[in-house]
Amino acid sequence: MLEVDIRLDFGAFSLQVRQGFAGSGVTAIFGRSGSGKSTLLRIIAGLEGRAAGRVAMDNAVWQDSGQLMPPERRGVGYVFQDTRLFPHLTVRGNLDFALTRARGLGGPGLEDVVQALDLGPLLARRTTALSGGEKQRVAIARALLTAPKILLMDEPLAALDDARKAEILPYLERLRDTGRVPILYVSHSMAEVTRLAQQIVVLSAGRVLRAGPAADLLADPDSVTLFGVREAGAILTARVAGQEADGLTRLDTSAGPLLLPRVDVPVGTALRIRIHAQDVILSRNRPEGLSALNILPATITALRFGDGPGAMVQLRAGNDLLLARITRRSAAALELAEGIPVFAILKSVAVAQADVGAATAENG
Amino acid sequence: MTVPDLGPLWLTLHLAGIVTAVLLVIGTPIAWWLAFTRSRLKPVVEALTALPLVLPPTVLGFYLLILFSPRSAVGGAWLDLTGTTLTFSFLGLVIGSVIYSLPFTVQPLQAAFEGLGRGPLESAAMLRAGPFDRFRSVVLPLSARGFLTASVLTFAHTLGEFGVVLMLGGNIPGRTKVISIAIYEHVETINYADAHILSAGLLVFSFLVLLLVYSVNRRFPVAVG
């Protein structure tokens, strides 16, 4: 468990955070540029000497009233946004750098990490000859080899294009699911957060606005302004039931069956699926003759109206909470209110590959 | 044509070598501080280290002569402590040359460290490397070019030093009679043949050293951001 109670004033900017972070799984630190998330991460790592306050990890006090433990003694793994691989060493050299300084600390072996991140063919290469995605994988491997107590990742995918991001996300999911090390993941991308996070801490203008379990926060209509209305979307948990002949995958959710464009994983795999609020259509009656394949029965649990013509509806579909964004006019026309049963309609093709990720045992 | 006395040449090489070594040791922390400090004193220290660049060497030599004279507080204390003087001594020349060549060490190193930036250092710290470890395994390899430039410039600059030695040296063969003084004297006594031999020798030697050093330099990586 990481406890942070710090304050940093830097010109016009002021960061003040008093927060505990879970000792396992991925905690996403979400916020816009300039909200202070990278600075918070650096303070936890011990890279910002000007911050005041207290930082403690389990039994180790890393910072307290003027005393600062230097970063090299904290056992913090850090993945920088710009990777910062050493140009004078090969990939193998970079990994060895970490390995030789973490001897006897019980960290992962070189073979395990190289295999987990598919670095085999890259070992002899100079770091300057790597692609962005390859560099980031090496950076992650290097951080893991330091046998860290906690892994800090500062927007590791921000500098990559969509194809590279899609390539690396599975590695991160595996890291989350198999690693024993908690991860703090800084990002301004809702897609990444929804895919990876078990806990979310929302930062704005140097303050924590909200913190809590990812599924709850994402499905909370009041949090929508934090993430942006267009980005609103909640998590649907599902299990792969079978692959159809026409290229669709059949999944079982707690609210009913789901059909999606081919998801290439074994039958029985647990998944978490991001359902964008604006892709959900609501109906009082089960519709017929629609092209949309997915019709899930649900109950309205909350309704929120903003200043504009929109309305955000929270629904319970089976065990999951979903969000649907419709117009105020429609909400009135359909006489929607808390407790009313409805059907949530979702186009299969509306769900992108990037929105489908591995579920964790705990909360999917 | 007889070969002129090469004693001054060896003495000069010896002086330049020692001065370069001393300056690498004391110049590196100064350059480091200048590269990374946020202190308000930075411009003051920068101006002080750059001062020998604009100061006429004879002026520096003259003030050092006064400072080291057994009559002054510093020179007198030295005499009491060690029984020798700093004036007219090889050690005095070393001190004078160290001050005179200081910017030639500090400035290239400072530029190299600034070019390096905090990035690689923070990266190394997060891999459990302490300060000396970081310096040895990251800073040195990535700023090798800067160290090379600093060493070469300092060495070459000390080789050609004249003004400071002129004031402070006393022209003692084997102790303070460096090659620039010897060449000067050959010219003064209209012994141009010997002057040519020593000058040409110095020129060729310096060029070969530079050539060797810059050839080796090509193998060093340039730090990428």
Add this chain to the structure above:
Amino acid sequence: MLRPLTLGIALCLATTTARADEALIAVAANFAGAVEAIGAQFTKDTGHTLLITTGSTGKLYAQIAEGAPFAVMLSADAKTPARIEAEGLGVAGSSFTYAIGQLSLYSSDPDRIGTDAKAALTAADTLFIAIANPDLAPYGIAAQEVMQALGVWDAVQPKIVMGENIGQAFSMVDTGAAQVGFVATSAIHENAGKGGHLDIPQDMFTPIRQDAVLLLPGADNPAAIAFMDYLKGDTAKAIAQTHGYGTE
């Protein structure tokens, strides 16, 4: 009526411009102070002006050999003007001794020297004795001769430090870096009142003859020729003496 007047004025102007010439003079550094005074008086007496450059004898020779436009050279020795004449750089037969250098033993500490030069040189707390480099300056040769005459030359070898010229030897002593030194008496005259000194009798060393020579660029320069004559005159000699030089 106006015509004689204008004629007279014109004549005066003509003769004035004919008389006022300028000459570029190269002077050994140690004589710089004296030549300033002599030059000023020269201009008053003759109307000619002098542009004076000072430097070390060796450097001035090199410049003259490469065609520097000096009209006259006042050297710190007799050897260089002789060479200049022999090499055809100067007017044959024009060289003569314009001053005789005097030597003094000097210390910035007024109590060090007293009347016994030998004692001052060999004293245990005299760590360094400054002289001009004998290879470069006749004052240095003279200092060596004096110490040989006193029988201390071998004994004081470890203490000898050499300046590149007599002026530098002086600053070594003046700053106290060298406890004593052999300097030009003229230097002491210019720093009157400081330290202590002992003038060395002329018979202890080969006379330091400082010769002047008329250079080729000055062969037809009335100012240069006039100056060479002026130096032989009593006015110039008197000024040289007040600056610590002997004369023929």
